[in-house]
Amino acid sequence: MTITPARPRTHTPRRRRHRVPAPPRHAISLLPEPAPPAEPRSRRAPVRRTCLRAALLRCGLYLGPLSVATAAGEPLGRVAWPVPIVTLLLGWAAAQALTSTGVAVARRAGPSAATRLVGAGFAAVAALWCALVWVTPSALVGPDRGLALVIGLGGLASLATVTAALVTRSEAAIVGWSVPCWLLAAATLAGPAGESVAELPVGTLLPAAIVVAAVRAFRPVVIPGVPGRIPRLTRPELRRGSTFLLIGASQAICVGQLWQAGPSGSTMPFWLPLLLAVPILEALIGWHTDQVDAGLDTSPDGAAYRKHVRGVTLITLAGLLPPLAVGIALALAAYRLPPEAPSQADVLGLAGGTLLGGVFAVTFLLAARGRTGLAATLAAAPPVAAAALPLLPLPAAGPLPDAVAVLAATHLAGLLAVAMTAADDRRTAP
Known part of the structure; x- marks a missing residue:
């Protein structure tokens, strides 16, 4: 991802802006496009x-x-x-x-x-x-x-x-x-x-x-x-690039931690849930950003726009909940297996991959909504927490259980952060 x-966008919603449609905000459609027809028309369906x-x-x-x-x-x-x-x-x-x-x-x-x-x-x-x-x-x-x-x-x-x-x-x-x-x-x-x-x-x-x-x-x-x-x-481009550099490095470290913590020669790779979740999460994020942008043209005032964003965010949260639920269910199922069972580590690895996919989605959704600082903080939280846990006076559960627990907590915190953005009337990234 x-x-x-x-x-x-820095202005507030108005009743209806009669102007030539601007290029869509979706990440794939940000570059200059051929000039649209002079007559205004709706661009939301395409x-x-x-x-x-x-x-x-x-x-x-x-x-x-x-x-x-x-x-x-x-x-x-x-x-x-x-x-x-x-x-x-x-x-x-x-x-x-x-x-x-x-x-x-x-x-x-x-x-x-x-x-x-x-x-x-x-x-x-x-x-x-x-x-x-x-x-x-x-x-x-x-x-x-x-x-x-x-x-x-x-x-x-x-x-x-x-x-x-x-x-x-x-x-x-x-x-x-x-x-x-x-x-x-x-x-x-x-x-x-x-x-x-x-x-x-x-x-x-x-x-x-x-x-x-x-x-x-x-x-x-x-x-x-x-x-x-x-x-x-420019200075904003450098600042944003540095933020995404931190996000990318944190994500790569998370993948490396799960790979190293998992059993060698595992027949159930942890990255399999990531591959399965990518198409769904990409489509969900694209739908979310498009619907938030659509509210600028359809909402008559700021109150209606905020209500629209809350509805879109509620549906998005419903789409982001399954990775958290499935990951926790897999982790609980792994702990019900005998500790000496070789499949316990495999199931924990699948749980970690599922939760990691959800953390990726939450991170990128917050970044797409312009909360790059919050997105970078969430992305960096799992590797930092996983490195700090062995230093704390807590029972040692092992690298893989620690990674799964940290990813579950980060995923939950990310969902709360996405829910909180619905009350913020800032439109897009700076």
């Missing part, structure tokens, strides 16, 4: 129809990095565990920050400038990764530094491709160019079933597939003869 800044399409496009984009990780399963097994964790930390944090700032830059300077910003940002992250691989002891990167270097650069390139697609609004095109990565991941999973598939040179084709998708995503930069430069970021 990657939420980009919304267009600011925007509502595009919410689900935008969510599905984003899910297709996220399948690209996931497919790369799946296809690279064999080389990932030959490097130390910090390699994928640090790659995820650097790449996801950079993707969040650069998506937030890149959309704003594309809105005021064009997609080429935004693409250059994303490219420069990920180039700096790639340089940092190379330096880390060079100076880190072999015990933390594995016996083959070159392989660790290539794995990290491949993961960063796939996340950079997704980020460039979001800021240039080329999601549909990049999804199509990511199909080779999907096919290689499918071939890797089906390898043991057939000799012809097993003999496919995935190790050679995967880097080529990553590069092809990245070249298409950064086409505004790689086309020869296209002049341009990286624009200077």
Whole structure:
């Protein structure tokens, strides 16, 4: 999930604004669009129809990095565990920050400038990764530094491709160019079933597939003869980018904590609930932001607008409650199993993944409503609390139970924060 800044609104609702409709606020639809017809007309129906399409496009984009990780399963097994964790930390944090700032830059300077910003940002992250691989002891990167270097650069390139697609609004095109990565991941999973598939040179084709998708995503930069430069970021853009950098880093740390706390070789991966929840949560957040924006045109006064927002927030809370309920139910079911049962840790891992998906959704919903500081606080709370719990004079329950308990408390606090935003008449992000 990657939420980009919304267009600011500072005025109060009026009876009916007879003006040319502005571009929709949804994160996928923030960049300049063709000029609308001069005659005013309602824009809400088409925007509502595009919410689900935008969510599905984003899910297709996220399948690209996931497919790369799946296809690279064999080389990932030959490097130390910090390699994928640090790659995820650097790449996801950079993707969040650069998506937030890149959309704003594309809105005021064009997609080429935004693409250059994303490219420069990920180039700096790639340089940092190379330096880390060079100076880190072999015990933390594995016996083959070159392989660790290539794995990290491949993961960063796939996340950079997704980020460039979001800021240039080329999601549909990049999804199509990511199909080779999907096919290689499918071939890797089906390898043991057939000799012809097993003999496919995935190790050679995967880097080529990553590069092809990245070249298409950064086409505004790689086309020869296209002049341009990286624009200077404004102070609000820098502040918002820093906030999303913190959100992305916190989310990556949460994923790493659950992965490390869970049992090795688990047949019930904790990230499975995240994959199942992403399409639903993306559509829910898109629907929420669109309905809140629709109230600006349909509400005759401020009181009616606040009532409208409260109704939308109530429905949204109903959609965000199932991850909390399912996660707590799975955790309770795990504790009813015998402690020596190997499935107890698996069920706890599923509970943690379910709760983590809900925390992600609450965080991004608050960010989409302009509460970026509150969103960053909620995102940072689980890793900070999980690190502090062993220092407190409390009974030691273990890393995985502690992580599940912290995620459940954060999810509940996030729901309360979303409910409280319904009483606040601020419209959108600053």
